[in-house]
Amino acid sequence: MSVVVPRTLTDALRAMAANPSALLLQGGTDLMVEINFNHRKPVDVIALRKIHELRAVKIDGETISIGAGLPYQEMESGQIAELVPALGQAARTVGSPQIRAAGSLGGNLGTCSPAGDGLPVLSALDAMINLRSANASRNVSIHEFMVGVKRNAKQPGEIIVSATVPIVRGWQGFAKVGVRNAMVISVASCCLVVDRTKGSIAVALGAVGPTVIRCRQAEQWLSTNVDLKQDAMIGAKLAKEFGERVANEARPIDDHRGTAEYRRHAVATLASRLLQRSGAR
Ligand SMILES: Cc1cc2nc3c(=O)[nH]c(=O)nc-3n(C[C@H](O)[C@H](O)[C@H](O)COP(=O)(O)OP(=O)(O)OC[C@H]3O[C@@H](n4cnc5c(N)ncnc54)[C@H](O)[C@@H]3O)c2cc1C
16 A cells, blocks of 8 residues: 655645545544444555645634644634634534544535534535536535535545635524433434525535435524514524424434434424524523
8 A cells, every 4th residue: 555645735736636546634534433333445545644735724704714634632722713603612512622633524524424513504505515626726615515425426536625614694503412421423413504794694504415415494494483583582482393393304314323213303302492592692
């Protein structure tokens, strides 16, 4: 097995162009597990960890662009957690401190598991994913990037460079349910973002479908029943109905982590609680 360790993005893209089937390795918290279980047998690996450009955070006033290689520990607190609180909350729930020191959004996107905790946040914020190859750069909406269970729109020869999200004025939050409190893959997760400027709400669910699900009908229903431009208390009855409408849009399955019925119940509860929190003073 050959391992190339480029120091710059340009060198990594050159290495990818020369060998488009090479496997990209960032933190290795997904990939090394797959290799250990013999699910993958890489012949050539390009390790991205030494590339500083992939850890860059760029803020232009209205948007924030997060490098694909930035580890979760950098999102748990500080600037990113302040500007994108839901991402900070999601980052704090990932694995353990060791996993958060290595794991990255680029890896979450690369694996594209429906249970990836960064993905509902990127979906609720309508993130744009920047992909680069040796000859081209393109931006793909997160909704087009995630195409199925562990499948994404990345082409051979491309590297995920960053995810860009708007800096939203309003409330946002992420919550998940697992079989225990820490070090746990989501059985169900939910991200809710209230945009007070636009008067809109976005809700995205993880682990209850083949890929992350945006609940467009529940979003529409709420925005016709509540003036989301105002900071308003949300009553328990409204929140409960909202949760039920969100759950109706989930497409959960039974598996070793939980039943479809439990998952539906879980996302109803998560969405309802997050909505109530959004109006709490
Ligand atoms: C003990 C444990 C606990 C975990 N807990 C959680 C959890 O709570 N929540 C959660 O969401 N995940 C969890 N995970 C999974 C994992 O940590 C995350 O999915 C993480 O985001 C993967 O990032 P990474 O940098 O380690 O990716 P890697 O393992 O390095 O790569 C993962 C995939 O993405 C591809 N890839 C990586 N970077 C790029 C790039 N820049 N461009 C293109 N492709 C790329 C790789 O080729 C590979 O296919 C856990 C894993 C372990 C082992």
